[in-house]
């Protein structure tokens with residue numbers, strides 16, 4: 001949830017750290033801070049609020065001198081978001097400064113023990129115990145102090161430590177929280193995400209749980225939990241720095257909405273070879289495939305809603321039972337899972353704590369795990385038996401858009417692939433769907449072009465304080481994502497209901513002027529959805545319909561209309577979500593919300 005960054009080089013560290021924090025700010029934005037060692041002392045600057053406040057306070061870092069340092073942007077877990085709880089935290093003797101992403105679960109006990117030993121705590125954070133433990137265990141050997149400290153910590157953490165020793169030494173340690181090392185020329189770095197590293201280097205090392213590293217300007221050494229040196233492979237980051245910048249758009253979210261046709265193409269096209277779908281990391285034998293008797297999809301938030309779309313498509317094409325389970329629930333259930341279960345885990349970040357826990361739980365019960373992940377080298381990608389990456393590039397806006405559509409794209413391809421391998425799809429249908437997949441980037445672009453005036457509509461409808469989304473079958477699955485987009489960035493109460501369920505309770509809420517967004521793209525149930533429109537209109541509701549662009553019937557009934565191009569039916573959600581993303585974006589803008597950084601949220605939920 002928080003973002004951490006570290007730098008060791010021969011130029012001023014503060015500006016590099018602040019730039020890194022800007023690139024990690026999507027991970028948390030309650031407060032920001034840096035600690036830089038100038039050889040004589042560790043200088044700390046930290047402040048409540050955005051990284052821009054820190055930049056202003058330090059004159060873009062010019063006030064804080066030194067060549068080695070660490071930085072942090074926070075999503076508060078322990079202690080209110082204020083200047084004191086902002087990271088970095090110092091040891092009592094000022095020799096160590098620490099930044100942390102994750103949760104130290106046994107911090108209360110450690111705090112009590114350290115207090116009894118005479119250490120004074122300044123903040124309410126769990127992190128401060130780490131700084132004092134380092135001081136307690138330091139007897140001239142930093143490596144030993146790190147190992148002894150790590151042995152006392154329970155929970156999840158990626159930690160950055162700067163130590164006033166020589167001209168300043170930099171350490172990074174990882175346990176169940178992402179941490180990546182960047183190899184530069186005459187300078188080296190660490191960060192929670194490659195986004196902070198790509199302006200400097202594309203050569204990275206992914207730390208594993210239990211490993212820690214010492215970084216100097218000349219190089220870095222990685223150690224395992226017992227202190228033995230580990231030789232790590234160097235990976236190349238596949239994307240450029242521009243991919244993580246706004247590129248002229250006012251918000252990352254808008255840029256990412258517009259990127260969707262290209263991201264779809266990047267995800268789908270390389271996997272169609274000679275008109276056949278090929279998944280290089282999912283090549284089960286026929287026997288293994290046929291032994292699968294059920295599929296469980298698990299994820300959180302939008303990734304789960306992508307899974308809801310996937311459920312309809314996989315069941316329809318493959319005739320294999322599919323359930324979609326919230327990872328936060330699945331992890332604590334006693335699910336019926338065995339070797340015949342295929343678990344599909346979906347995650348943009350690959351670091352979501354609940355999803356990781358559900359994966360581990362199901363794997364321990366024998367499930368074969370296929371992960372659909374965007375971030376290369378992430379924890380979920382490492383834990384799964386097979387990985388299919390979505391090639392969406394870096395997603396910076398907290399509200400996912402291209403992450404979601406590329407997840408749906410992979411699920412669609414997977415459904416076609418499985419149906420074919422299981423002998424449940426004829427060749428004519430297969431060829432038709434492959435052709436339709438090639439057409440989808442154009443259709444998604446048309447969905448964008450058809451809805452360029454959604455801004456005006458959003459302005460007119462932005463005063464609503466509660467908005468209902470209704471639909472049936474795949475339309476209902478898309479309603480869930482449409483409602484989430486709206487609520488998380490505009491703070492309007494928005495909820496999705498299966499249209500057929502309305503009369504079992506929810507319709508009691510509908511009154512004169514209520515706004516009901518009705519998704520009516522799923523053709524086989526169109527007439528039923530039209531009846532639901534009649535029902536809510538009879539109670540005074542205003543209807544915003546999302547339907548095929550040439551559907552005259554709905555235009556005559558609805559008050560407003562968001563058109564969607566016609567596509568092969570199973571691919572419609574990919575086009576249909578686009579006007580809803582744009583609607584949410586412009587409603588939030590109209591209401592003056594901070595679109596890329598919605599309140600209380602953060603991307604990459606690495607804590608439970």
Ligand code: F6R
Pocket residue numbers: 300301302303304346347348349350351352355398399400401484485488604605
């Ligand atoms: C909503 C959103 C979240 C994420 C969820 C899972 O716009 O972004 O609901 O979808 O937190 O995150 P990942 O996909 O990283 O596991």
